[in-house]
Amino acid sequence: MSQDQLLKIAVPNKGALSEAAAQMLREAGYRQRNDSKELVLVDEDNHVEFYYLRPRDIAVYVGEGTLDVGVTGRDMLLDSGADADEVMALGFGRSRFRFAAPGGAQMGVDSLAGKRIATSYPGLLQGYLSERGVEARMIKLDGAVESAIRLGVADAIADVVETGTTLRKAGLELFGDVICHSEGILIQRRGDDVPSDVLDLLKRRLSGVLVARNYVMVDYDVSQENLDEATAITPGLEGPTVSGLAKDGWFAVRAMVPRKDAQKMMDDLWAAGARAILLTDIAACRL
Numbered sequence: 347m348s349q350d351q352l353l354k355i356a357v358p359n360k361g362a363l364s365e366a367a368a369q370m371l372r373e374a375g376y377r378q379r380n381d382s383k384e385l386v387l388v389d390e391d392n393h394v395e396f397y398y399l400r401p402r403d404i405a406v407y408v409g410e411g412t413l414d415v416g417v418t419g420r421d422m423l424l425d426s427g428a429d430a431d432e433v434m435a436l437g438f439g440r441s442r443f444r445f446a447a448p449g450g451a452q453m454g455v456d457s458l459a460g461k462r463i464a465t466s467y468p469g470l471l472q473g474y475l476s477e478r479g480v481e482a483r484m485i486k487l488d489g490a491v492e493s494a495i496r497l498g499v500a501d502a503i504a505d506v507v508e509t510g511t512t513l514r515k516a517g518l519e520l521f522g523d524v525i526c527h528s529e530g531i532l533i534q535r536r537g538d539d540v541p542s543d544v545l546d547l548l549k550r551r552l553s554g555v556l557v558a559r560n561y562v563m564v565d566y567d568v569s570q571e572n573l574d575e576a577t578a579i580t581p582g583l584e585g586p587t588v589s590g591l592a593k594d595g596w597f598a599v600r601a602m603v604p605r606k607d608a609q610k611m612m613d614d615l616w617a618a619g620a621r622a623i624l625l626t627d628i629a630a631c632r633l
């Protein structure tokens with residue numbers, strides 16, 4: 347891609363990843379379509395254009411080099427066998443790809459030899475079974491795979507599981523190890539190392555959104571005698587900002603901390619003598 351061409355980015359047009367992908371791109375400062383029938387959207391200011399495509403097809407377009415990068419699911423990239431690699435995990439659309447069957451809790455992957463397995467991800471499944479030397483018959487379905495056993499076309503299934511509700515409602519139980527931990531990812535054609543400022547910016551902005559989502563800012567006041575103990579709890583990224591307060595012997599401390607640990611960290615800070623402990627969201631960042 348030459349510097350004056352727009353970077354072509356594929357985005358899922360429907361399904362579980364579509365809204366979350368568009369939302370993340372919006373938060374990263376890009377324009378996104380308002381009309382779900384729109385197939386292409388040009389964002390001149392940011393030197394990119396978005397192509398709205400079926401999530402399953404995105405790895406194919408990127409692998410063939412017709413589009414520069416794309417957002418899809420890790421399971422779909424692996425299933426496609428396309429000539430594309432994961433560049434960055436995006437933290438949304440998390441799911442697991444797993445085996446299930448009635449009474450599955452008693453089964454193992456070895457028991458699948460000679461059986462029929464229904465799936466929408468034959469490439470991913472075949473790769474997993476071949477590595478383990480298990481020969482089974484693949485029944486390729488487009489969706490609603492959980493119904494395949496009840497309807498008599500398969501003995502087991504391999505499908506996407508998020509909450510497990512769909513499986514439970516179909517009377518199925520999980521078995522075997524997780525075949526793939528999936529989430530939304532950014533992909534690029536394998537070996538495509540043409541330097542691109544526009545792509546570097548996209549990656550930096552998406553990383554910024556991830557940090558803003560996963561971290562919060564903590565502020566607190568602490569006395570000199572408790573300063574070391576408190577800052578050990580909030581080491582920050584480079585180190586916490588420590589500034590003097592008007593009150594003698596007291597300091598104000600500010601640091602970024604992982605959102606998931608924030609409540610426990612506040613308890614620990616309080617126990618360490620910190621007071622006026624405040625948490626605030628980070629709207630955006632560049633690290």
Ligand SMILES: Nc1ncnc2c1ncn2[C@@H]1O[C@H](COP(=O)(O)OP(=O)(O)OP(=O)(O)O)[C@@H](O)[C@H]1O
Nearest residue numbers: 361362363401419420421422439440441506508528
């Ligand atoms: N319930 C879910 N929770 C989280 N991720 C999911 C869920 N269902 C699917 N995914 C993920 O979303 C990606 C695309 O799957 P999706 O179901 O949207 O596509 P599809 O099955 O081809 O389309 P559709 O279901 O609209 O026919 C995959 O990476 C998959 O792992």
Ligand SMILES: O=P(O)(O)OC[C@H]1O[C@H](OP(=O)(O)OP(=O)(O)O)[C@H](O)[C@@H]1O
Nearest residue numbers: 489490491506507508509510511512513
């Ligand atoms: O574990 P759960 O939270 O129940 O979610 C998993 C279900 O969600 C997806 O189905 P989708 O709605 O995409 O329909 P599909 O099977 O036709 O793709 C997936 O294929 C599972 O069926």
Ligand SMILES: [Mg+2]
Nearest residue numbers: 361362489490
């Ligand atoms: Mg689906």
